[in-house]
Amino acid sequence: MPNTKSAAKRVRVSEKRRIINKAYKTSMKNKIKAVLKAIAEKRSPEEVQQLFIKAQSAIDKAARRGAIHKNQASRRKSRLAAKVKAYLAQLQGSEATK
Template identity: 40%
Template structure:
């Protein structure tokens, strides 16, 4: 299911913004919003897969998933999709759980 575009103030198919740069910002912001939504969804999936591997007791899968999730969290933080502290907290929590496995 693809995400729905944000509601933009329009009248008869035209944006209500009159300024050319603002019309472009509306389009640009919508593209960024959809891209960020996709990245956040992917992060949730990767973190969930890591948690599921931990709960299943599969250390090898948990470590592999942790490596992938860590990389994606770092990229998302560097691109401003999520805050760097949030990325650090998520990585730390996952790494602690993986390290505690036997």
């Protein structure tokens, strides 16, 4: 229980921010999962690229708003990009053998 007016306000503000940050993080995670699901289902390269662009945007937005740290955003984008690149390379390899 807060003892002062300012402490009570901090509790209210931090709860509001927590809910907003949670929304940004959830949106970001869902877009990342969509990319990974598209790769697992072996969807078209164009679709995977579009989903990847949306995921990158969501990651950047979460970092810009302070929901996640900029280094975490960079790490997530890098790992996701590596998976997308590997998937596209695998598709290129399978087309070359045909």
